[in-house]
């Protein structure tokens with residue numbers, strides 16, 4: 365007997381029939397003798413609709429009210445799943461973030477979980493064998509007592525945080541694919557499912573755009589050494605033996621991984637914008653005069669490329685920001701023009717970042733060089749490059765994203781046979 369967290373994403377709870385299917389998955393684990401906490405997302409498309417509604421009312425809406433609106437999707441699915449469970453004879457109770465409580469920071473729309481009190485859930489497991497059905501994505505900030513949300517995809521983070529709080533043996537993430545693949549299987553049909561992936565590699569994949577897990581959930585898994593198992597909710601619940609290992613991907617510590625490839629996977633993101641500041645003076649303090657105001661405006665700068673000055677007087681500086689921050693970033697640089705001193709700004713929003721990830725790169729040279737040659741052979745122009753110990757990224761025209769991903773996937777031997 366053990367203790368499990370089972371998290372179900374939007375497509376897994378997309379309608380009443382799918383919610384009944386989830387209830388049967390939960391029943392299987394309860395019947396096997398486990399204590400179960402379930403974390404649910406809103407029905408597929410619901411959060412997008414709620415976000416749209418806020419924008420429709422006012423593009424400059426109050427973040428506290430945005431959270432009050434968008435947190436409602438999860439409240440509905442938690443209640444419905446509790447009813448579906450009760451209907452098939454399973455004791456269940458729904459919980460919203462404030463009821464547990466899941467305490468978060470006060471950064472509305474992108475709050476971080478600070479603390480979860482798992483005591484009441486544990487008591488109910490023991491005394492009533494009651495399944496806890498928890499609304500994902502939401503919490504409460506102690507400062508004001510108001511509802512917060514954790515950023516898009518945040519139910520993954522709710523699930524791993526709950527798993528740590530109740531000392532679960534494992535956190536199962538049920539989704540619409542049966543595991544983590546070498547790249548998005550919807551884009552590259554030859555992508556291969558990984559049996560295991562190290563937290564470090566998964567962290568990079570997630571932060572470079574693989575949306576199968578929210579970045580913060582992987583961080584929490586790593587900190588608490590909580591095994592995360594990504595699997596499909598689309599397998600028939602009754603066909604699964606709760607004591608066998610189903611198809612899926614275990615995210616675990618590096619020591620538990622047997623086979624070690626140099627490249628683990630490829631991620632991509634079209635949510636990028638490139639800004640080039642032309643003919644800035646090549647003198648100390650210039651980078652600070654550009655990136656200081658951007659940091660103050662809470663804009664995350666990712667890739668940075670500065671040319672070596674040719675004439676010793678001026679140079680160009682290129683960087684990327686999330687597409688959603690592009691306007692604000694441009695405005696921020698324009699507002700600081702007299703302080704920075706530059707000739708003009710060039711920018712592009714139809715760009716994409718493709719990242720090759722693998723902790724095996726630490727001990728292998730020349731991994732990136734191979735990619736540059738392969739992309740050149742396909743006539744794909746590289747606008748910017750960044751590298752770190754276990755990954756490198758290239759910025760390219762968005763139109764070439766799929767071609768670049770497929771080319772690199774084959775190049776590094778990731779295609780399935």
Ligand code: ADP
Pocket residue numbers: 372373374375376405517538539540541543544545546547548549550569573574575576577629
């Ligand atoms: P959920 O609603 O269950 O949270 P998401 O849509 O957030 O599901 O995440 C699952 C999706 O992530 C998949 O449908 C897939 O298209 C995408 N994805 C991107 N990269 C990967 C990858 N490397 N492995 C698996 N899925 C990936």
Ligand code: ASP
Pocket residue numbers: 373374405406411412437500501515516517518519520
């Ligand atoms: N429903 C939220 C979203 O769509 C949270 C989640 O699904 O993880 O972002």
Ligand code: MG
Pocket residue numbers: 373517520575576577578
């Ligand atoms: Mg998700």
